[in-house]
Amino acid sequence: MKPRISVLIPTYNTKVEYIKQAIDSILEQTYEDFELLILDDGSDKYVQDFILTYHDDRIRYFYKNNTGIADTLNYGLALAKGEYIARMDADDISLPNRFKEQVQFLDKHQDVSVVGSWIESFQLRTGITR
Numbered sequence: 001m002k003p004r005i006s007v008l009i010p011t012y013n014t015k016v017e018y019i020k021q022a023i024d025s026i027l028e029q030t031y032e033d034f035e036l037l038i039l040d041d042g043s044d045k046y047v048q049d050f051i052l053t054y055h056d057d058r059i060r061y062f063y064k065n066n067t068g069i070a071d072t073l074n075y076g077l078a079l080a081k082g083e084y085i086a087r088m089d090a091d092d093i094s095l096p097n098r099f100k101e102q103v104q105f106l107d108k109h110q111d112v113s114v115v116g117s118w119i120e121s122f123q124l125r126t127g128i129t130r
Helices: 016-027 045-051 069-079 098-108
Strands: 005-011 034-041 059-064 084-087
Touching: 005 016, 005 069, 016 034, 016 045, 034 045, 034 069, 045 059, 059 069, 084 098
Parallel strands: 005 034, 005 084, 034 059
Antiparallel strands: none
């Protein structure tokens, strides 16, 4: 079935402790009808090795030669199956209700094409190292 949301996370040699929190925050969303496209823009093998430790059917991992973030995001858009596109950096964390609130808003306001949110600074919560 077609997911409601395609989440695009481009990464290039992101520290494992950061990308872990980014992925986990997406997998912990209260709204679960999404696919997570992790777009590896030519990272070192340690990034791929870490990402492949996840076993969740919603995750789709793609490796490509390094061409930069704009090209990588366009690549992800071509692969996306969702009605909505959610964009996230590999070192960000989403609050658990992000997708639920954004989908509700977009469904209610058909004249709106883009939604965003505020940011909050945080400290790293885990001691994972490369």
